[in-house]
Amino acid sequence: MTHRREQGIGSLSRLAEVNIETIRYYERVGLLPSPPRTPGGHRSYSDDHRRRLVFIRRSRELGFTVDEIRNLLDLVEGGHGCGDIQEAALRHLEDIRGKIADLERMARTLAETAARCEGGDAPECPILDILSEEDKPL
Template sequence: MAEKTYSHIPTMTIGPLSEKTGCHIETIRYYERIGIMPSPPRTEGGHRVYREEHLKRLTFIRRSRELGFTLEEIRNLLLLVDGDDFTCDEVKTMTLEHADDVHRKIADLKKLERVLKDMVSQCDRGDVPDCPVIDALFQTKAYPSIATSP
């Protein structure tokens, strides 16, 4: 009964980890390459063997990506988590900054939508070859500048 391996701990290869997290296999390997996922132990043949902690970490990364954090931001969040001396305040600040970014992006896109709709509303005569949209695109400054955030 006593085994020298950790076989009593549930492990998995990259395939199941991929299924459980919804991350593509290539993405998981990519995360390892760029250092936000640790290199897991391998089988003798070289296959990656993951444990519960890897699943947790990858879930965290995935979830953060879904929320639009960049990998750089996630890297920082993970540093805080790993250091385990972070304060809630630091995390809150980062999240609020990100929320602001999102907010700005929404505002930019709304302006954009407005301009596009305006342009289209000019052309309601169907199949004439003269096109107000094209005309507008040739204008240097037909509308107040649209500041699309990077």
């Protein structure tokens, strides 16, 4: 049985270590269900909201996009097994590795270009030259 401790958005924000505006955003995009409201109109969040928000925060910390998190939540709520969740995680890992490769390529290009730069008052600047080239991939 789930213990239902109701809390306001400020308390939820502190407990889940998420900004209040981020909570509202996750509600707007459908990652976090809208909570019931008190007679005074304030949001009243449960521990289920807190747990889900922590899941979302941790997923974001690992670089999952909002759509990827939505997919993970659908898998969890749909009763899918660990294999389906692993597949989603491995797809994300492959994306991360691709981004790392792109960043390493960019770093090499920038380092090589900066090493050719004489600095100072030299009229020619290889950094500006490479940034101005239209047809050459970085």
